[in-house]
Amino acid sequence: MIPMQRRALLGAGLALATPALAQAQTVARNARIVIGFPAGGSSDIVARLYADRLRGVYAPNLIVEGRVGAAGRIAVEFVRDADKDGTTYLQTPASMLTLQPHIFPRDVRYDALTDFIPVSTVCTFPFAFCVPMNHPARTLAEFGTWARAQPNEIPFASPAAGASPHFMGLMLAQALGIRMTHVPYRGAVPAVQDLIAGRLNAFMGVLGDVSPQNGVGLRMLAVSSAQRNPRFPDVPTFQELGHPALTKDEWFGALLPAGTPAPVVQGLFNAITQVGNTPEMRAALERLDFNVGTSASPAAFAARIRQEREEWGPIVRASGFQPE
Numbered sequence: 001m002i003p004m005q006r007r008a009l010l011g012a013g014l015a016l017a018t019p020a021l022a023q024a025q026t027v028a029r030n031a032r033i034v035i036g037f038p039a040g041g042s043s044d045i046v047a048r049l050y051a052d053r054l055r056g057v058y059a060p061n062l063i064v065e066g067r068v069g070a071a072g073r074i075a076v077e078f079v080r081d082a083d084k085d086g087t088t089y090l091q092t093p094a095s096m097l098t099l100q101p102h103i104f105p106r107d108v109r110y111d112a113l114t115d116f117i118p119v120s121t122v123c124t125f126p127f128a129f130c131v132p133m134n135h136p137a138r139t140l141a142e143f144g145t146w147a148r149a150q151p152n153e154i155p156f157a158s159p160a161a162g163a164s165p166h167f168m169g170l171m172l173a174q175a176l177g178i179r180m181t182h183v184p185y186r187g188a189v190p191a192v193q194d195l196i197a198g199r200l201n202a203f204m205g206v207l208g209d210v211s212p213q214n215g216v217g218l219r220m221l222a223v224s225s226a227q228r229n230p231r232f233p234d235v236p237t238f239q240e241l242g243h244p245a246l247t248k249d250e251w252f253g254a255l256l257p258a259g260t261p262a263p264v265v266q267g268l269f270n271a272i273t274q275v276g277n278t279p280e281m282r283a284a285l286e287r288l289d290f291n292v293g294t295s296a297s298p299a300a301f302a303a304r305i306r307q308e309r310e311e312w313g314p315i316v317r318a319s320g321f322q323p324e
Contacts, residue, residue: 086268119295154179169202
């Protein structure tokens with residue numbers, strides 16, 4: 001382990017120093033960021049942005065390694081069992097930790113707060129509900145009218161079974177009074193390709209995964225952010241359309257295996273905070289329709305996971321959703 005370079009703290013700034021900061025350590029060997037979704041999707045892109053900028057700040061070199069399968073759970077379990085030396089950390093969407101334990105209680109074999117040490121969120125982002133460009137519906141209300149006129153349930157896709165977009169699609173179907181069947185994909189890229197090709201009627205997913213094709217191959221009908229996106233001022237929010245329960249932002253978070261030494265945890269937190277809040281990273285994320293969103297501390301991130309996990313429980317139970 002190599003001690004992290006300390007900032008010179010003089011005068012009043014000395015009061016800001018803490019034991020945790022003073023003990024922060026980086027790693028001497030190359031490290032990897034493990035994700036649970038295919039290359040080209042939003043998880044992969046964000047991980048690569050951080051890998052490039054954490055090089056030489058947290059580790060000599062970082063690579064992004066995809067462990068795809070089981071709606072992201074294979075990656076989570078892989079990192080759970082990884083070496084506890086800081087050379088392997090997980091970047092995962094919130095739903096793997098906060099939603100899936102309620103949806104797949106028999107399949108989720110990890111606990112975010114006992115099998116891992118939450119380090120920090122790395123960004124936040126909203127979702128979008130989309131249809132192909134040749135779809136007759138130009139608004140969410142028109143989609144509801146069209147769906148109610150169909151003899152069969154409407155298939156809609158999401159990047160993974162049990163992730164937030166999957167569940168938000170079911171919530172939307174309830175809100176509109178329509179019947180929709182979920183079609184899980186292994187990542188956003190193949191789902192968006194099928195949507196553009198007309199093989200799907202609808203897709204719920206990360207805004208950044210669909211925004212490049214908005215108005216070209218697909219049409220966004222609504223977004224889950226609290227306000228309209230400045231880049232897409234004509235796309236309304238679910239809230240203004242009368243569906244406030246669908247106002248949700250997701251995050252990608254970084255976690256280390258439980259048992260990782262505290263100085264290494266603090267070293268990764270410091271590095272993510274340092275590079276994540278630079279103007280360069282902020283601009284790179286905004287070009288992808290993501291927002292910088294690092295946590296105030298590892299403890300604050302752990303508290304957020306606990307709170308959101310508790311919030312999803314009654315929502316899942318009230319929906320009556322049962323996994324196949």
